[in-house]
Amino acid sequence: MNDDRRLRVLRAIVQDYVETSEPVGSKALLERHQLGVSAATVRNDMAVLEEEGLIAAPHTSAGRIPTDAGYRLFVDRLSQVKPMSQAEQRAIGTLLEGAVDLDDVVDRTVRLLASLTRQVAVVQYPSLSRSSVRHVELVPIGGPRLLVVLITTTGRVEQRVVDVGTDLLTDDGQSALVTLRAEINAATTGRVLADASSELTSLDERIDPSLRPLARSVVAALEESLVEEREERVVLAGTANLVRSGGDFTASIGPVLEALEEHVVLLKLMGAVAEQGGSLAVRIGAENPYAGLRSTSMVTTGYGAGTDVVAGLGVVGPTRMDYPGAMAAVRAVATYVSRILAD
Amino acid sequence: MNDDRRLRVLRAIVQDYVETSEPVGSKALLERHQLGVSAATVRNDMAVLEEEGLIAAPHTSAGRIPTDAGYRLFVDRLSQVKPMSQAEQRAIGTLLEGAVDLDDVVDRTVRLLASLTRQVAVVQYPSLSRSSVRHVELVPIGGPRLLVVLITTTGRVEQRVVDVGTDLLTDDGQSALVTLRAEINAATTGRVLADASSELTSLDERIDPSLRPLARSVVAALEESLVEEREERVVLAGTANLVRSGGDFTASIGPVLEALEEHVVLLKLMGAVAEQGGSLAVRIGAENPYAGLRSTSMVTTGYGAGTDVVAGLGVVGPTRMDYPGAMAAVRAVATYVSRILAD
DNA sequence: GCTGGCACTCTGACCACCCGAGTGCCAAGC
DNA sequence: GCTTGGCACTCGGGTGGTCAGAGTGCCAGC
Numbered sequence: 214m215n216d217d218r219r220l221r222v223l224r225a226i227v228q229d230y231v232e233t234s235e236p237v238g239s240k241a242l243l244e245r246h247q248l249g250v251s252a253a254t255v256r257n258d259m260a261v262l263e264e265e266g267l268i269a270a271p272h273t274s275a276g277r278i279p280t281d282a283g284y285r286l287f288v289d290r291l292s293q294v295k296p297m298s299q300a301e302q303r304a305i306g307t308l309l310e311g312a313v314d315l316d317d318v319v320d321r322t323v324r325l326l327a328s329l330t331r332q333v334a335v336v337q338y339p340s341l342s343r344s345s346v347r348h349v350e351l352v353p354i355g356g357p358r359l360l361v362v363l364i365t366t367t368g369r370v371e372q373r374v375v376d377v378g379t380d381l382l383t384d385d386g387q388s389a390l391v392t393l394r395a396e397i398n399a400a401t402t403g404r405v406l407a408d409a410s411s412e413l414t415s416l417d418e419r420i421d422p423s424l425r426p427l428a429r430s431v432v433a434a435l436e437e438s439l440v441e442e443r444e445e446r447v448v449l450a451g452t453a454n455l456v457r458s459g460g461d462f463t464a465s466i467g468p469v470l471e472a473l474e475e476h477v478v479l480l481k482l483m484g485a486v487a488e489q490g491g492s493l494a495v496r497i498g499a500e501n502p503y504a505g506l507r508s509t510s511m512v513t514t515g516y517g518a519g520t521d522v523v524a525g526l527g528v529v530g531p532t533r534m535d536y537p538g539a540m541a542a543v544r545a546v547a548t549y550v551s552r553i554l555a556d
Numbered sequence: 557m558n559d560d561r562r563l564r565v566l567r568a569i570v571q572d573y574v575e576t577s578e579p580v581g582s583k584a585l586l587e588r589h590q591l592g593v594s595a596a597t598v599r600n601d602m603a604v605l606e607e608e609g610l611i612a613a614p615h616t617s618a619g620r621i622p623t624d625a626g627y628r629l630f631v632d633r634l635s636q637v638k639p640m641s642q643a644e645q646r647a648i649g650t651l652l653e654g655a656v657d658l659d660d661v662v663d664r665t666v667r668l669l670a671s672l673t674r675q676v677a678v679v680q681y682p683s684l685s686r687s688s689v690r691h692v693e694l695v696p697i698g699g700p701r702l703l704v705v706l707i708t709t710t711g712r713v714e715q716r717v718v719d720v721g722t723d724l725l726t727d728d729g730q731s732a733l734v735t736l737r738a739e740i741n742a743a744t745t746g747r748v749l750a751d752a753s754s755e756l757t758s759l760d761e762r763i764d765p766s767l768r769p770l771a772r773s774v775v776a777a778l779e780e781s782l783v784e785e786r787e788e789r790v791v792l793a794g795t796a797n798l799v800r801s802g803g804d805f806t807a808s809i810g811p812v813l814e815a816l817e818e819h820v821v822l823l824k825l826m827g828a829v830a831e832q833g834g835s836l837a838v839r840i841g842a843e844n845p846y847a848g849l850r851s852t853s854m855v856t857t858g859y860g861a862g863t864d865v866v867a868g869l870g871v872v873g874p875t876r877m878d879y880p881g882a883m884a885a886v887r888a889v890a891t892y893v894s895r896i897l898a899d
Numbered sequence: 900g901c902t903g904g905c906a907c908t909c910t911g912a913c914c915a916c917c918c919g920a921g922t923g924c925c926a927a928g929c
Numbered sequence: 930g931c932t933t934g935g936c937a938c939t940c941g942g943g944t945g946g947t948c949a950g951a952g953t954g955c956c957a958g959c
Contacts, residue, residue: 238951270953
């Protein structure tokens with residue numbers, strides 16, 4: 214009973230504080246929520262909550278604000294992700310379906326997420342290493358030069374030009390190419406890039422010895438494309454929301470902006486999420502391993518073509534953030550993007 | 557004589573204000589510059605400069621700060637672009653030469669520019685419409701499906717898949733492709749994209765009638781790639797510098813961030829510069845047509861492969877900005893990037 | 900275990916004050 | 930005719946005091 218009400222008080226405090234961005238006192242709470250008890254009782258509850266480290270008072274005679282632990286409890290047990298309205302769902306769908314290519318999908322997604330949540334949105338480009346091979350193409354482009362094209366399930370296209378040493382425009386060259394192309398596609402199509410890479414190394418033994426020199430240069434080029442780390446990219450939008458976000462940390466906005474420019478950091482955070490199976494992850498304040506983001510929270514999730522998680526997306530904002538709203542938006546957007554990438 | 561000294565005073569004011577970001581008074585000026593006259597004289601000069609609208613006093617008993625017009629005069633007549641040191645030049649060169657592809661070049665460039673100037677750096681992706689065709693490749697990828705690849709002189713690769721209606725893996729199909737590929741490359745290689753596009757439309761008449769259906773689908777796909785507007789992209793770095801930039805407009809940082817997110821706006825501004833021949837352009841404060849950027853200045857220039865201007869780059873910062881330094885950095889970086897893209 | 904009441908505390912707003920930086924102007928000097 | 934030293938004036942910003950309000954903790958009673 215008692216315990217239960219205390220949690221209701223905590224929830225009310227979080228909600229009010231998120232809305233007003235001012236410390237909330239016992240009286241204000243009573244006015245805005247039907248708690249059915251008096252201010253004094255609420256005060257007692259608050260005292261207990263403070264002892265438990267869930268809320269804190271900036272100074273003696275101000276209201277309370279939730280601590281990181283308070284938000285954590287709120288997110289874990291006191292809130293449910295509020296579903297997006299039909300209209301919002303449709304809006305998301307139609308906006309994203311208008312995209313013409315991968316760049317455009319990512320661009321639209323990040324802007325959409327920023328405007329839905331009024332926070333900073335972060336979208337990771339579909340990661341090469343977690344996507345799989347759709348097709349490999351070998352294109353002779355004059356003399357001994359060959360264009361090796363790798364197309365992934367996420368729509369990304371990587372290409373390399375290699376010099377294979379022998380003229381490819383002869384009949385022999387052509388037929389060698391046809392064989393090799395078939396072999397390579399048989400070995401790699403549909404596989405995750407890492408697997409494809411290991412398949413390729415064993416290809417050498419299975420193939421006709423006369424083709425080996427050619428095969429080796431092509432495989433080398435492909436491996437390069439496959440292990441490519443640098444292609445891990447993220448895109449941001451809505452950084453302006455940081456300053457407008459309620460004067461929360463207007464002062465300390467600098468470090469946050471700096472942290473956001475460190476794409477590597479963001480990638481790490483996204484990556485960690487994607488690993489853990491793609492469900493919604495919330496990182497609150499100091500839970501964040503990176504100093505610059507200690508005063509912020511992140512809501513992230515994985516997305517990908519169909520059910521494979523190939524990248525992450527999410528939002529970054531002040532710890533005083535509308536968690537249910539952000540979680541709903543992040544989840545909804547991820548679902549739609551995944552659906553679109555599946556094509 | 558008189559006039560001359562007055563300009564020296566203006567220059568001193570600009571320099572001091574840029575450095576200290578505090579209104580500069582007559583006494584402070586004397587301490588830091590050898591003007592050879594007394595404070596009273598400087599005061600008289602200041603009064604005149606104020607009448608001419610080149611400087612202004614925030615309030616009665618504070619020093620003066622330059623107006624937009626004052627900065628303009630400073631940039632036009634009182635400053636020379638200070639050359640970068642040998643060491644800096646080398647650093648720029650080696651950093652940029654390490655880039656592995658176009659994305660990487662742009663990424664490194666924008667970060668470099670941000671850290672050199674400690675401002676927000678903006679780099680436009682080499683614009684498709686102003687670059688030219690390096691090579692067109694046609695790749696059959698099974699059945700009637702054909703991958704059309706367009707490679708530009710700036711290293712950008714665009715591709716489209718088209719369904720041409722007939723099977724291409726037959727002997728007839730192959731030889732048709734070879735012919736068409738040769739024709740298309742002959743017509744387009746080396747041409748600016750717009751020209752290439754018009755060449756293609758006339759190709760239809762010259763080609764063997766039996767190839768026309770095939771040619772038409774390929775040309776249609778190419779045209780799509782060629783006119784592509786959406787590919788106009790910009791990349792930003794150093795937004796954190798905005799807040800750290802001396803508390804200048806810490807309050808009004810929001811609108812600026814918003815304006816910077818409007819990539820279209822930035823593109824317009826860059827575009828305008830590129831048009832006018834690629835020389836260094838400086839836009840000061842209210843000279844800027846976009847409301848959000850009224851309190852900022854931009855230093856921009858064009859760059860491109862060799863001498864062709866294909867895109868713009870520059871920095872955005874407070875009007876109180878180190879113009880000579882920014883101009884030097886922008887120019888130097890543009891030169892190096894152009895050189896690298898020329899390969 | 901809840902409630903009303905009361906004394907206490909702290910912040911933030913408001914105000915008055917003063918100091919110092921900086922100005923404008925003037926009369927004298929080169 | 931420009932330059933200079935001098936002087937009165939102005940105004941912003943910092944300091945310190947006061948006050949009201951919001952909020953708390955605690956206690957005694959139901």
